[in-house]
Each structure stands twice: as C-alpha cells, then as structure tokens.
Amino acid sequence: MDKSVSETDPRATHARAIKSTHTEVSLYNNLITLYSKSDFRSYPLSLFHQIKSPNVVTWTALICAHTNTPHALHHFISMLRYPILPNQRTLASLLKTCASLLCLSFGLQLHSLSLKLFLSPQPFVGSSLTNFYAKLRLPNEAIKVFDEMPHSDEVCYSALVVGLAQNRRSIDALSVFSEMRVRGIGSTLYSISGALSAAADVAALEQCRMLHAHAFVSGFESNVIVNSALVDGYGKCGLVIDARQVFDEFVMGMNLVGWNAMLSCYAQQGDKNSALELFDRMVGRGFVPDEYSFLAIVTSLANSGLVVEIKEWFKKMSVEYGLEPKMEHYTCLIGAMGHAGRLEEAERVALTMPFAPDTAVWRALLSACALHGEPDMAWKMGKRLLELDPKDDSAYVIAANVFAGKGRWDEVAEVRSMMKERRVRKEGGRSWVEVRGMIHVFFAGDRSHERREEIYAELSKLMKKIEELGYVPIWNEVLHEAEERRKKEALWRHSEKLALAFALICGAAPPGKAIRIVKNLKICKDCHEAFRYISRVVEREIIVRDMNRYHTFANGGCSCGGHW
DSSP: OOOOSTSSSSHHHHHHHHHHHOOOHHHHHHHHHHHHHEEEEEEEHHHTTOOOOOOOOHHHHHHHHHHTTTHHHHHHHHHHHTTTTOOHHHHHHHHHHHHHHHHHHHHHHHHHHHHHHTTSSSSHHHHHHHHHHHTTHHHHHHHHHHHHSSSSOHHHHHHHHHHHHHTTHHHHHHHHHHHHTTTTTOHHHHHHHHHHHHHHHTHHHHHHHHHHHHHHHTTTTTHHHHHHHOOOOOOTTTTTTHHHHHHHTTTGOOOOOHHHHHHHHHHHHHHHHHHHHHHHHHHHHHHHOOOHHHHHHHHHHTTTTTTHHHHHHHHHHHHOOOOOOOHHHHHHHHHHHHHTTHHHHHHHHHHHHHSSSHHHHHHHHHHHHHHOHHHHHHHHHHHHHHHOOTTOOOHHHHHHHHHTTTHHHHHHHHHHHHHHTTTOEEEEEEEEETTEEEEEEEETTTTOSSSHHHHHHHHHHHHHHHHHHHHHOOOOOOHHHHHHHHHHHHHTTHHHHHHHHHHHHTTSOTTSOOEEEESSSSOOOHHHHHHHHHHHHSSSOOEEEOSSOOOETTEEEEETOOOO
C-alpha cells in the first residue's frame, strides 16, 4: 500500500483487514462507518456487499452512512426482508432521516414498529420520535411520546424543549425546561439554546437573563450556539445593547449565524446605520454573507422606508456574492414600495419576480393599500390573498376597514357577509408583559385578570391625561356621532393598552427603565398614537414588539418614524 496513505485513512484499516485471515464482522462494520465520514462515501455500499453475513450492526452502519437520504429507507426495507429486526440506533437514524425528508407516513410506521419491539420507551428512540414529530409540526404527538417514556434523560428533554420552541409553543418549552431543572436533570447546549429561543419568541427578558446565568454556571458560556441564542434572545427582548455586549465578548468565536443574529437585532429596530456598520465589519473579518445576512440588511432598510437602497442591495447581493434574492427579500422590497405609496409598482414587482407571490407578499400590499386609503386595490389584493388562504381573516378585516373609512357601507356589508358565510373568524389581538419572570397575557376587552378593576382605573386615568395633551382617537372608519362613545371605549380595551396599564400598576420594570410589551398582531394606529402621548405622561420608554418590528416610544415620539 502507498506509504502516503495516512494511518487515519479508512483505506489503511481496510488494507490490513484484507491481509488478515481472521477479520471479524465488527471490523467491517467500523469500516463502513469510517468510510461514510470520509471523502470516500461511495465505498460503504460496495464494502457492505462483501460481507457474507451482515448483522443488525452492519445494516445500521449502512443506514447511518446514508442518513437524510432516501437510500437509508430503501436499505431498511432490504434489511427487514433479510430478515433482521432493527435496534435502537437503527430506528433513531431512520427517524432522523424521516424528519429531514418530511416522510410522515414512513415515520408513523417506524413508530408502530418501535411499539411492537418495545423500543419506543427507551430514551434513544423516544428522543428521536420526539424530534421527528416536532420537525413534522406535530408538537402534541411529540409531547405524548415524551410523556410515555418512563425515564427521560437530558437528551429527551432537549428534544422536547427544542421541538416546542420550533413550533412556537414557547410557554410550554419554558415549562418543560423548568420541569427538567426541578427534576435535577442536567442541561445540554441544545436545551439551553432551545429555551432561549422560546424566551426570545415571547420577549421574556427575565427568562433570558436567568438562562444566561444558567448557561454560565453550566459551563456553556463559551459555546457558539448558546451565545448566538443569547444575542437573538436579548435582541428580541429589545435589549440591543445587551445583545451587542454578549456579541462583543464572544466575537472571536462567533460564526456566521452569530453575526446574522446581531444583524437581525438591528434590523428589527430599524437601525440601518448599525446594521450596515456591522455588515462591513463582518465582511472585513473574512465572513462571506449569506441570504440571511442580506435579509437583515434589506429588512432594516424596509423598516426605514428606503426603497432605492433596497434595490441597490439586491444588485450587490447578486453581482458581488452570486446570491439571488429570495421571496423574503422581495417581500421587504414590495412592503417598502407599498408603504411609500408606489402601489402599482409594488404590484408589478410582485407579479414579475421569479417566484409565485405567497400570502406574505399580498398581505404586505394589502396593508399598504389600507395605509393609503385605496379600497378597490385593497380588495383586489385581499382576493389574491384569499386565493392562497381562504381562511385568512386579515383579507376581510382590512378590506372592510378601508371601505368603511371611505363610507362605502354596502361593500363593508358585502365583505362581512362573505366572511360570515365562509365561517372565517377574526384573529383576536393579544398582548403580554413579563412581570418577575411570569408572563401575563391580555386579550382585547379582557376582564379576566384578578386586578382588572385597577387596570381599567389606570386606563381611565391615562386616557384623561393624554386627552388633555391633545390626543384624539383614530378610527378605522367614518363614525356616526352616537357611535363614537362606544367605539372610543372599545379602542381603550385593546390588548396592548391593557398590558401597559397592568405593567404600570404592578411595577413591571424599575423606575426609569423601559416597559416591554409584545403583541401578536400589528399595532393599530390608535394604540400607536396613544402610546406616543403616554410615554410623555409617564416619562419613560415604552417598547412594543408587534408582528413586524419594534416600536420604542419616548418623549412623545416613536423609533419607527411612521414606518410599520
């Protein structure tokens, strides 16, 4: 054999096996694994065919060598016909492949087989099943699998925490992580990063801080995955300075994911200057930006209403880096054009871009039409949105509001009748605020909170004070005089106003510190206007994270500059 072949090269081990007269199957099993991890990935199958009596370990090694490809599933069928039954490692590898390929039916059959072989309660298979169902967007099934395991270890808990976080079951993910800690089960970098992702999703600042401390004492303070999750967590809680501090402390160890997380923090805030400065610094350190890097930049530009600049970055993206803009990039461009009043041009871009427009594109145009009071075009966009998603409530609600704003009551009645006939229900607005690590959720008109009397009293007091400063309610429609009182009361029961009143009476943030509120929908014009005035009355910052971006209200102004 050529002496240039390294002793760590699987071919060296293979050569010795060929020369040996008593080579055991276990050596060939190891060789299959070694080849699958080397540059000679075509070798495992040919080597497999040289083995006279492959056992379950041999088959498993072959299946693992083809993980995340359909070949793994085909080899498994051949194995059953041999016939040889799988072990825990076989099923775990196959379930990972099914999750990657989104093969629900095959995964369900594997689950059934695991039950028959009494393998599903085992942690190795159980965690793989949990991960499989989570990746297939079936979190309830993932929870059921987890609950049926008699002994759950840290890997099982990690799979469930990450799975729930990925499925936007953030409160559940944090609860599972808390249960894990109470039971004395150790954390992994995945359970910590998953919990941080969940905390970021609901902007639970105190949870982020506690997880930060936990990561430090658990020895993960230098892990790039955890630190990237911390940057994302603090950023989504509105603490960009804290996110940058974590980023700067670990900047030498940050990978592209970490840099993109920091870029996204600035993008959500609409801080284009910081985003552009960081992008240049990233490139200067030798990183090659990817589509997510550019998405952060165009998002920051869109949040600043800079259409021309977005087009320039589209060109930079393709010419300098060979990256073609994706749907998300075009959505930013179309949204910015629409907000600038260039509705026809935005529509042309939507119809001529390299992709079929999705719901996000038509929803962005629909919102822009509403902003500029264009009812006919709004309904046109609404119909296109409904072609893709007949149950999308925003198409009906926004179009009806635009018609109402122009006093076109017949069209309002028609749209609402259509919504009723199709049994589409308007998504309720909800907002939440974190107080001493607990999340308090409020719905529009909510009177379920135990401190409801104090909340409404505080709202009444705030309403009187801001009216004295010049606040005037902003209606979505032309109102008859008799309706104004009822509508005015309804406006003051919006979920974000209730959350703000509660935050003020219970001391959600120390004096002088910002109050943070998260909303599931776009903040309405009236709440935006009211919060500008309230920030003057209470003399403190109010940060609201809605579905689009962050709004920082201070001294009667907002960081969005009217772009949201």
